Amino acid sequence: MAILCIIAPYSRIMKILGSGYHGVGNLNFTLDWNAIGQPRPLYIPWWAQVNHYVSIIIGVSCMDHYPLLYHFNFLKAQRFPFSSTLPLDKYGQKYNQTLIIDRTTRFLNVTAYDNYSPVYLSATFAVNYLYSFISITAVMSYVFLFHGKDIWKRFKSSQDEKRHDIHSKLMSVYPEIPNTWYFTIFFIMLLIAIVLGYMMTEVNLPWWGLLMAIRLSIIMVLPIGLNVLAEIICGYVLLDRPIANVYFKCYGFVIIHYMKIPPCSMFISQLYGTVVGDFMNYWVLRLIISSKRQFLDGTMEDPTGQVSGYHTQVINTASIVWGLIGPARTFGPNSLYRPLLWGFLIGVFVPIPFYLLHRKYPKYRFDLVNVPLICNGLQIIPESYTNFIIMGFLASFASQFYTYRYKNQLWKK
Structure with missing residues (x-):
């Protein structure tokens, strides 16, 4: 329910400001739980939701001041048509097949690329990468400053405290899963992944690249998931392999945690869900592509x-x-987007002022100002539909603020 679009349905400016699908979603309401539940309002704490939504408001405000920025960057990005604002086949697919990808080797045609144009992204997509770079180093800096001592203390005393830890006591009533179960599944799936990487010519992901992705996910599980970091690493190590980059990101980024679930039930349910989900997801995907191809x-x-x-x-x-x-x-050195790399350095230092303020004024809770979460919210606008903003915030307020504080028994239930 886009109020601004209802008020002025033929205004381009109102469409950019008010549409949840083609704009920044001001005064946009929805009753669709797929949208309302996007920020996970029923279990992410209120302080984290505030960080998230404050940054979204900042991002929307920037777009409000420059409503024609979308149109300008759409025209600019058409020169090199790989931008989140352009349909795939209308520009990218034709360009992809006939110009910059060599049909024989499936690698980049460097001569054609140099003769045509350097890459142009929409400004919103480029800024999205800047926020990603900042968040990569900011999350490590934030964890080191605010939680480094506690993590190290817990690590040193983990074995001694395991006997007294309430979580360990609660889990002790369930039978443990043999490690051979995990190792067997791991090596079977690893072998399948390696075979697929070699058999599918479009992938070009070597076995050592797959192992590198898995090692990175293990190393970086604390304090950060990889996402863009995985893409950067793979882009340097496996240049000219776009599909391999997608596979590398998948294996290096998807990490899940569980607590207080019976190990056997978790193992069987996850395995069963994965097997069923593979076939179901593929079937639904093919169904959508065949019925909605002209829109996609x-x-x-x-x-x-x-x-x-x-x-x-x-x-x-x-x-x-x-x-x-x-x-x-x-x-690179001659690229229009080289200044975005400063985001890595900025991310190291941005949490420091809030850490110093927290040390000096602890009662004001500057430790709850979470720069990585703010960067995450700033990335929402260029890459996500905006119809969740108002209703998602209201759901978060109702659950994590009002119900948690004033109806706590209901909240727990």
């Missing part, structure tokens, strides 16, 4: 505005930028 590839526009290749194009753009063209060309 950009040849037609869905009159409801709800079906598009928007998120798919974000993944496509990332695979081309990091996997095919590579970070050296995209962010």
Whole structure:
């Protein structure tokens, strides 16, 4: 329910400001739980939700002051058509197949690339990468400053305290899973992944690249998931391999944690869900592609505005930028986007003022100002539909603030 679009349905400015699908979603309401539940309002703490939504408001405010920025960058990005704002087939697919990808080797045609143009991204997509770079180093700096001593203390005393830890006591009533179960599943899936990496010619992910992704996910499970970091690393190590970059990101980023679930039940349920989900997801995906292809590839526009290749194009753009063209060309010495690399250095220092303020004024809780969460919220606008903002915030307030504080028994239940 886009109020601004209802007020002025033929105004382009109102569409940019008010639409949840084609704009920044001001005064946009929804009753769809897929949107309302996007920020996970029923279990993420209120202080984290505040960080998230304050940063979203900042991002929306920036877009409000420059409502024609979208249109300007759409035209600019058409020169090199890999941007989250462009349909796949209308520009990218044709360009992809005939110009910069060699049909024989499936690698980058460097001559064609140099003769055509350097890469151009939309400004919103480029800024998204800046926030990603800041968050990568900011999360490590934040954890080191605010939680480093506690983590080290817990690590040194973990074995001694395990006997007294309440979580260990609660889990002790359940039978343990033999490690051979995990190792067996791990090595079977690892072997399948290696075989697929070699058998599927579009992938070009060598066995050592797969092992590198897995090692990185193990090392970086605390304090950060990889995502863009995985794309950067793979882009340098496996240049000219866009599909391999997507695989590398998948294996190096998806990490899940569980607590207080019976180990056997968790193992069996996850294995069963994974097997069933593989077939179900593939079937649904094929069904959607066959019935909505004209909306997904950009040849037609869905009159409801709800079906598009928007998120798919974000993944496509990332695979081309990091996997095919590579970070050296995209962010190299002569690149338009080289200044974005300063985000890594900025991220190291941004948490420091809040740490010093917290040390000096602990009662004001500056430790709850979480720079990585703020960066995450700032990234929402360029890459996500905005119809969740108002209703998601209201759901978070009702659950994590009001119910938690004033109806705590209901909240626990």
